[in-house]
Ligand SMILES: O=C(CO)[C@@H](O)[C@H](O)COP(=O)(O)O
């Protein structure tokens with residue numbers, strides 16, 4: 187199975203956002219990955235609703251929104267209204283994860299949970315059957331362009347086993363430091379969705395880079 191490719195708009199040229207989104211429309215990207223950072227859950231601030239709405243105006247593909255914010259339950263409906271098709275919250279930011287997942291689903295969006303590198307997939311045992319997506323962070327969240335953490339392969343395998351064991355339909359998304367070199371091993375380990383920011387947007391030919399990632403196989 188070919189992976190879904192979700193380029194991270196965080197690494198795009200914000201001064202030319204419309205042409206960046208139009209490039210992604212023309213490419214084999216499946217989703218647009220949208221990183222929302224609040225300067226509290228992570229030590230960086232990215233962008234918020236107005237920028238998301240501007241992206242949505244031009245995007246012809248689903249928006250996969252990765253919320254790196256505290257108290258995400260306060261903003262779920264607003265993110266959906268701003269165009270989110272998939273909404274992932276961090277397990278580390280949620281006191282009532284089950285409730286927040288139901289809240290996301292009630293808006294009509296797909297519901298995901300993201301895990302920091304130190305967070306065990308075993309914590310998902312009682313929620314995995316309710317999830318559409320698990321986002322395994324393969325870098326510490328907050329910044330693009332970081333080095334891929336090798337333990338991600340083992341973690342992806344463990345999550346895949348849990349998904350099978352619990353009869354879950356959840357997709358596995360890998361986020362951070364993804365490139366052409368680690369993609370095949372990630373797919374072998376069970377990944378379904380590859381997020382790629384700097385690898386795509388610093389490439390001389392982002393469209394060809396996305397096409398090559400899409401051709402990755404295990
Ligand atoms: O969520 C995050 C970072 O916190 C990611 O989505 C990055 O934006 C991916 O960028 P690269 O590591 O591929 O440059």
Ligand SMILES: [Fe+2]
Nearest residue numbers: 221252361381
């Ligand atoms: Fe992300």
